[in-house]
Structures are given as structure tokens and as C-alpha cells.
Amino acid sequence: MTEQKRHQPEPSYLVDTGKYKGLMAWLTSTDHKRIGLMYMYAMMVFFSVGGLLGVLMRIELFYPGQQFYGPQVYNGLFTIHGIIMIFTVVIPGLAAVFGNFSMPIMIGAKDVAFPRLNLFSFYLYVLGAIIALSSQFMGNGPPDTGWTFYAPYSIQTHTNVVAAVFGAFVLGFSSILTGLNFIVTMHRMRAPGMTFFKMPLFPWSLYATAWIQVLATPIVGITLLMIIAERWFRIGFFDPSLGGDPVLYQHLFWIYSHPAVYIMILPAMGVITEIIPVFAQKRIFGYKAIAISSMAIALVGYFVWAHHMYTSGMSTTARWVFSLLTFLVAVPSAIKVFNWVATMYKGSISVKPPFLFALGFIFLFMIGGMTGLSLGALATNIHVHDTAYVVAHFHYIVFGGVGFAFFAAVYYWYPKMFGRMYNFKMANWSFVFLFTGFNLLYFPQFIIGIMGMPRRYFDYLPQFTLGQQISFFGAILLAIGFIIMLITLFSKKGAKAPDNPWGGTTFEWRIPSPPPLENFEVMPEMGLNEGPYDYK
């Protein structure tokens, strides 16, 4: 058997073996690894565009009053910044890129359960993104509603809301189908011997995520269609002047959009859970607790949506019930943090770039989570709701959390993806800039938020100037960090990567870098006494 392997090594998935070559070979490939990579490239483009829009906002906010452009442009900017970052970057995010690239290998499968459906999901993603972006160039100008599309403003504004909303609707289908695909894959295609509680924890987090994708996304889908119906046919769902209820919109929107936060963050937690044991060379501490806490977050996450609406005029009872439930969801997140730190105890730690980013993630995620506590509590929420404090909080979660986990994941699986290493020193420098810039950009927003600076403000009162200016410099450092990272990864070919550069134990480290098309020459099995993290 080994004889055979030596004579005819399978070509890597990066080599075109089908009837097409080059770009067409990628666009028609149903290989989960290629699809994952295509998502990654698309997301890096969208992330760069979204980031640039963010910088444009910070430039205008450097001084109070109007500097470079008027309020209409600003309102359009924060809307499309939100739409791009939320719907095309962080929601598909780690699940679409690394769920596709790594998950099937990690559970010992040749591909996902429905490879064609997987490619179709990617095309829906591209189509949805194009429709959403077309809103900028067609109709009566860029939408100016914010990514939340709150009614009745989204019904009444004359800007091109329909294209943006329809784009988000199409993107939703991409998400639903990916979720469905992953659920079936993990149920049906695990390696022999790999029971659910022997599955690595990144797949576990994707499993929890996938259920949210499948169950929650349809709600936002229909809600977005209702906006279109209301705009086109004047059916009064949400606009009181047509007989609708604007608070109903908020309920429907957040019933999806709050669980969507967990769609973003769960896979991020999953990646961190993979990285820490590898670089500590130690079994993950509290395997079951981490796996179950993912499911707990997914489940409890459904019942907390109205904490976005404490000031909307809901009954006092609704307010305190949602506050209480919100606090419960904090606990499983805390469990994960404790287990990560405990895993480092008595390990043998190598601080390589993926691990460095994982440490950064834990710190930023803790700040994001803990500042969320005063948003969950009633009295404090009333004060900071819809202020820059909220902006800072969710950027700490979705950028400090999801973003840094994404960067960690790129550095972690890059050698497997391309069969090449990268320059560690450069990677560490990218961390220094990203981490410093990030905190400089978003931390002052907590402070001016508590001082009373509302969000989505084109102009602001003079007492907020200093905070806004510090944020600007943070944004510049952050942008530099991102550019350093791109240079590190894509400027020149690194040394050839071994099959298992980090000493990992999960299946992807037992196959060549880059993997062959069908991942495994011999289908892997998990023995009775084996587990996913058998470090010696």
C-alpha cells in the first residue's frame, strides 16, 4: 500500500485536473477546499472595501461639522459599510471559509454532503453581494437606512433600499443552504469511530451555527421581503401611516439578527478552541463543556432578541424578562474563556502567529463580552443604548472577536491551504499594528458613548472631539496592520510547509499540505481509545 502511494502521489487540489484550466477550473469546482478559498478571496475584497468606507467615515468625523462631504453621503457610507461587513463578511465569515476548507477534512470526509449545492451557495453569495452593492449605483442613490433597515424610515426614504434589502435576502439563502449542507455532512459523513463527542470542536461550533443559519435566517428573509412589498405595493406591515407597526419590524429583524451574532461568533470560538491546544501541545480542557456550551449559546441565543429594544416602548415585563435571559447567555461564553485559559495551564506553549492572534482574540472578546453586560442590564442599557458605546461593543465582538479569529485561522491553516509557510516576524508585526490600532480605534468610542455621543451621527457636539480623533489614528494603524498581513501572506512564496507544521492532532494535519483533491488516500478512522486531541 505504501508502495503504491510512493509511486503515484495524488495531485493537490490546487492542480487543475478537470476539463477546465485556470479561473474556470475554480469557478466550476465543487471541491470544498476550492470553494472555501473562493469565499476567502471574495471576503478579503469585501473586507477591504468595507474597511476603506470605515476610514472615509473616520476622516469626516475628525472634526465636528462638515469637512469633506455632507450628511447624505455619510448616511449612505455607514449603511453600505454595515451591509458589506455584516452580510458579506462576518455572517458567512469563518463558516463559509474554514467550515468549507477544514471541516470536512477534520471529520474525515472527502467533501461536504452536497458539493453542488455548496457551489450553488457560493454563487448565491456572489449574486447577493452584487445585488446589494448595485444599490450604490442604481435608482435614487445609495440607501441611507443603516444596515438595520428600521421601519418606517426604510419604507419612506426615497433611496435605493430595495436593492440592498433584496441583496441581503439572497445572501440569506446562501447562508441557509450552507447550514443545511454542514448539518447533513456532520451527521452522515464523520469517519468511522468518530462519535459526536469525539468530533473536534471547530466542527462542533459549526454544527451549532448551522442550526441557527437554518432556523433563524428564513425569518429575516421574509421580513426583508415584507419591506419590499410595503414599498412597492403599499401593504401596511410596518409603517403606521399605512396601518402597520414599526415595533413589529424590530422584533422580526432581531429574532434573526441577534442569533446572527452567534452565527458570527460561534465559529470564531471554534477556531480558537482548535488553535490553543495545538500551540500548548495539550488536550483541550473541558471538551464536553465547550461542545455543550456552543449548543447552549445557539439555543439561548434565540430568546434574547428584544434586548435591542428596551427603549422601544415594550412592556416593563418584556424588558426585564429579556434582560434576565440575556444574562444567562453570558455564562456559556464565560465557560469557554475559562476552559481556554485552563488549557494553557501546564502546557508547552509556542507563541507562533496563530496563537498570538488567539490570545488577542481572548482579550478583545472579553472586553466585548463584558461591555455587553451593561447593555443587557436595564438601567445601564437605557443610558448607552444607540450610542457610540454600542458601536464600540459590537466592533469588539465582531471585529475584535470574529475578525481576529479569522486572522488567526488564516495564519493557522495557511500552510495546509497552500503548502507554504510565511514569515513569522512579519505576521507578528501585523498583530502588533492590528491589535494596537484596534484598541485605539474602538476603546475611545466606549468613553464618548458613556458621555452621551449617539451613534450614526454625521456631526457631533464639541466634547466628543478628542475621542473621535484618537479613533481616527487607531483606524490608520489598523489599516496598516491589515496591509502588512496581506503582504505577509501573498507577496512572495514562503518555504515549503510540512504536512504538520504545528504538531496538531486533528485529521487535516495527517494529510499532505496542500491536500489531495479527495483529501484522504486511505479513509481515516478513529479508534476506540482515540480522541480528537490526543497530545502526549
Added chain:
Amino acid sequence: MGASNFVEGVDLAFKVIFGISLFFLVGITSVMLYFVYRYNHKRHPHAIQIKDNNILEITWITIPLILVLLMFYYGYVAFSPERKVPKDAIQITVIGKMWVWTFEYEGGKQSPVLVVPINKAVKLNLRSEDVIHSLYIPAFRIKEDAVPGKKNYMWFIAQQAGEFDVLCTVYCGLRHSYMETKTKVVSETEYAAWLKALPEKSNEPEGLVILKKNACTGCHSIDGSKIVSASFKGLFGKTEKVMTNGTERSVTVDEAYIKSSVYDPDKDVVVGYQKGIMKPYKGIVTDDEMNKIIDYFKSIK
């Protein structure tokens, strides 16, 4: 003493939550960094495999659970009085419309500034005439949305004399960030005198009242200054260059043009302005109202 009766409770909740959070943030980060240092592979070349420990897991489930319930409690206790308005509170109706706050006192007297007496309960009845706004007084730690078609409310007792910012926190369109005013906290006698001096009913021309009611004056000034769009002052009879279906032409601002601009604003957009910002007022402004508006325009030629 806080600027309002709620400041103390809210700030205490902040202190409890931030205090506990800071303790854990610093604690966990220090432990983590210590482990990274102490168990670095140079100092600790062989990892020691440790079995899961259920007692430890239960401990770090229970302790955070107790702490977050404590935070919930502080948040709830400070919040619940915010919904219990004293019966003798002064009633003020707040009207939010793009992008102005108006405060309506007893007898329909209106003011653009919220003037309240010190140490008296004040209830704000929140109304919106267009989209959702949210009235926020940071110094008082309170905020509640003005939702069209709903009767929301908030209340407070101001405890410090002075002027405080009033802002709008729910995004409401073009000039959202300019939807701000002040609340003036004055002594009871000053308040009574101010209220008495406030004009009973608007003696403004009917046309102007209609313009204000429809929030036209949020974008169009009546004194010749430019807010978002052209001022109404001197508009009637003027010749403007407009774009009609992509071609430029000149029109005189007459009754027909004003009607068409109100009912179908994107049809003839004056050169230099953007399409799609103003909504059509067809079915909102009646013919009778339109005539009064035109009369008013003629009066400020």
C-alpha cells in the same frame, strides 16, 4: 447629587457591572499571560496532560451565573422606578419630527426647548409625526423612543439647575445628528413665569403652520439660509434651472411648479440638488393646505 433622580441608581449599576468586569478582565488576562510565560516551551518543554475536572467546570458555571444575576438585579432595581410615574407629574408632550423636537405644554403652548422646574416630577409623553426618534438626555441617564402611532413615555425629576443636552438616538434620516436641543432646569417661580410668557397659540400664518407640521422647515428655511435645500424666502416668482428627465430647462416658480414639486419632487429637480431626498406629499398635503402654503410663499417673496 445627580442631575436627575435616576442618576445615582444607574451609575451604581454601571459601577457594579464595570467593577466585576474589570476584576475578571485583569484577573483572567494576567493568569493567561502568566501561563504563556511560565509554560513557554523553553521553560516547560513537555506538556502535562490533565484530565477534565467536573467540579472546576461547575464552579466556573456557578460563580459567573451568580454574578450576572447580581448585575441583572442592579440593572432592574435602578430601572423599575423609571416606569413608575408619580400621579402629580407635570405633563409635557414631546413631538418628534424630522429633525426637530417640539415640547407642548398645557394649553397647547409650544417650545423648542424643554424647560422644567427643579425638584418636580415631569412626565414626557412621546409622539412622532413621521419616523422613529428617540429622546435622550445623557445627563439624566434616560432615553425612550418616540414611535409613530404609539404612546411611549418617560419621566424624571431634575435635581440640578442648568442646561443639559437633548439628543435623538434613533437614526431618522438626513439631519439626524442635528436633531438636538437643550433642557433648561429652572426654579419653580422662573418656570411659572416662563410658561406664562410662552405665547398661547401660534400667531404664525396658517401656511407656515402647515409647513412646520409636515416638517418642511427641517430642510427649507424661511429666512433665506440654506439648511439642506432651497430656502422658501424669495422663492415665489424666482426663475430656476431644473433637470426634467435628464434635460435642463428654466422654470418660473409659480403655483403649478410648487404643486408639482410638493407632490412629485423628483420630477423637476433644481440643478445642484440631489434626487430622492424629499418624499412626495401627494395625499398628505391637501389642496386647501396647498393654497395656504402658496399664500404664505407669496408673503415672503
